[in-house]
Amino acid sequence: MSTLVQTIAVLGGTGAEGSGLALRWARAGLRVILGSRNPEKAAKACRELNALAGTDSISFADNRSAAAAAAIVVLTVPHQVQRATVEEVRDAIAGKILIDTTVPLVPPKVARVQLPAGGSAVAEVQRMLGATVRVVSAFQNVPAHNLRDLDHPVDCDVLVCGDDVAAREIVIGLARDVGLRAYHAGPVCNSAAAEALTSILICLNIRYKVPGAGIRITGIPDTTS
Amino acid sequence: MSTLVQTIAVLGGTGAEGSGLALRWARAGLRVILGSRNPEKAAKACRELNALAGTDSISFADNRSAAAAAAIVVLTVPHQVQRATVEEVRDAIAGKILIDTTVPLVPPKVARVQLPAGGSAVAEVQRMLGATVRVVSAFQNVPAHNLRDLDHPVDCDVLVCGDDVAAREIVIGLARDVGLRAYHAGPVCNSAAAEALTSILICLNIRYKVPGAGIRITGIPDTTS
Numbered sequence: 109m110s111t112l113v114q115t116i117a118v119l120g121g122t123g124a125e126g127s128g129l130a131l132r133w134a135r136a137g138l139r140v141i142l143g144s145r146n147p148e149k150a151a152k153a154c155r156e157l158n159a160l161a162g163t164d165s166i167s168f169a170d171n172r173s174a175a176a177a178a179a180i181v182v183l184t185v186p187h188q189v190q191r192a193t194v195e196e197v198r199d200a201i202a203g204k205i206l207i208d209t210t211v212p213l214v215p216p217k218v219a220r221v222q223l224p225a226g227g228s229a230v231a232e233v234q235r236m237l238g239a240t241v242r243v244v245s246a247f248q249n250v251p252a253h254n255l256r257d258l259d260h261p262v263d264c265d266v267l268v269c270g271d272d273v274a275a276r277e278i279v280i281g282l283a284r285d286v287g288l289r290a291y292h293a294g295p296v297c298n299s300a301a302a303e304a305l306t307s308i309l310i311c312l313n314i315r316y317k318v319p320g321a322g323i324r325i326t327g328i329p330d331t332t333s
Numbered sequence: 334m335s336t337l338v339q340t341i342a343v344l345g346g347t348g349a350e351g352s353g354l355a356l357r358w359a360r361a362g363l364r365v366i367l368g369s370r371n372p373e374k375a376a377k378a379c380r381e382l383n384a385l386a387g388t389d390s391i392s393f394a395d396n397r398s399a400a401a402a403a404a405i406v407v408l409t410v411p412h413q414v415q416r417a418t419v420e421e422v423r424d425a426i427a428g429k430i431l432i433d434t435t436v437p438l439v440p441p442k443v444a445r446v447q448l449p450a451g452g453s454a455v456a457e458v459q460r461m462l463g464a465t466v467r468v469v470s471a472f473q474n475v476p477a478h479n480l481r482d483l484d485h486p487v488d489c490d491v492l493v494c495g496d497d498v499a500a501r502e503i504v505i506g507l508a509r510d511v512g513l514r515a516y517h518a519g520p521v522c523n524s525a526a527a528e529a530l531t532s533i534l535i536c537l538n539i540r541y542k543v544p545g546a547g548i549r550i551t552g553i554p555d556t557t558s
Contacts (some may be wrong), residue, residue, distance in 0.1 A: 109488060124396055127527055164462060168354060172489065195444075202481075203415065208391075219519055220519065220520060220522060220523065221453075221519075221522055221523045221526050222453070223451075223452060223525060224450070227446070228446075229360065233393050238343055251552070258436045263551040263552060264551060264552075267533060276384065291537055291540075291541075292536070292537075292540045293533045293536055293537065294446075294532070294533065294536040296446075296448045296538065297445060297446055298445065298529075300446045300448065300525075300529050300530065301446055301526065301529035301530045301533045302533075304526035304529055305526045305530065306524050307519070307523060308492060308518045308519065308523055308526045311517070311518055311519040311523065312516055312517075312518065312550065314554075315516075315517050316516075316553045318552050318553050318554075319548055319552070320548070320552050321552040322546050322551040322552050323549065323550060323551065324548065324549040324551050325537065325546055325547070325548060326488040326489060326547040326548065327476070327488060327537075327539060327543050327544070327545050327547050328491075328541045328543050328546055328547040329543075330463060
């Protein structure tokens with residue numbers, strides 16, 4: 109278990125990706141607060157996830173209170189509300205690490221790479237927040253349904269992008285806590301690659317009729333990752 | 334061996350990526366013409382590659398003549414001369430398939446994702462050529478030195494992007510000819526993901542001190558690829 113982090117807030121924590129991460133972090137011994145705008149939905153998700161994890165370490169709150177109570181804040185909301193959610197918690201995340209899992213999908217053509225004009229949705233959030241928050245991009249490529257399935261390891265690696273190396277290192281530790289191999293993949297602008305790759309994976313799911321294509325990095329011995 | 338293709342022109346075929354592909358295609362039984370602006374360099378590369386492949390099926394010509402003599406044309410030149418090379422061979426590739434391996438690296442920061450304003454260097458070539466040429470993006474992520482090393486399989490998959498499905502299928506066959514698993518990864522604009530990923534792989538090579546990080550697609554049974 110990561111010794112640097114004890115409480116994680118997962119904003120949008122009732123969604124597929126957020127709840128999957130929350131479940132695995134809880135099972136790894138971390139305290140998790142689901143941030144949500146819908147208390148009823150959040151209470152229900154909390155009960156379900158605690159039961160699945162066999163813990164009582166998952167709680168819930170509104171996004172702002174969740175962010176205020178945690179050292180690490182994870183953003184798992186749809187791209188359409190990414191910026192609004194960041195604005196909502198802006199004061200509460202000053203000085204902290206924000207893990208942003210956002211993929212800039214443009215419905216209905218989600219299998220088509222359509223990056224924002226600035227190149228990366230996550231890099232735009234780092235620009236928006238300035239140096240007060242260390243934004244780290246991660247988990248874009250991990251199939252959500254695999255996270256929920258605790259009986260099987262997740263067959264996907266994590267590309268971790270951020271301008272602050274120490275913050276990336278913490279996020280790599282948090283990925284390991286949920287059983288994922290993760291790699292330092294450069295500055296936050298490199299998030300464009302992970303964001304674009306998600307549309308490719310959606311494309312592969314459709315074309316090859318599989319539930320969750322993923323990626324593995326090759327050529328790096330396990331001991332160095 | 335792909336039965337649909339007999340002669341391939343590799344423009345920029347004396348470079349690392351081009352010569353590696355030429356070598357493996359020759360060994361798979363295809364005829365390859367190295368396109369080059371430098372006849373001396375091309376003659377030398379030809380001799381070396383034929384010796385390595387144990388064939389005499391690799392020849393050379395200037396880019397325009399090479400493109401004119403082949404059914405499939407592969408572009409493996411640096412991004413800086415990508416458009417000029419395409420202009421040079423424009424008449425010779427009408428009605429053909431152009432496999433574009435270009436990665437829009439911006440020296441000196443090649444480990445930083447810096448996609449062109451249009452999103453993808455290869456998609457820009459498709460726009461430039463219009464419907465007369467079927468442009469297919471492939472091989473961006475394959476470490477060049479691995480292609481040269483015939484004693485070992487290349488531990489990297491190929492994302493194949495193009496607007497024409499039949500053309501993508503032919504390129505997937507050509508990737509198989511050189512021992513690579515390749516996947517239909519959507520329209521040509523999706524090339525942005527493969528192009529961006531190359532900077533990530535360069536990043537990983539530097540960070541983890543390895544010669545050639547690559548990617549594998551997971552979650553798709555081998556029989557369907």
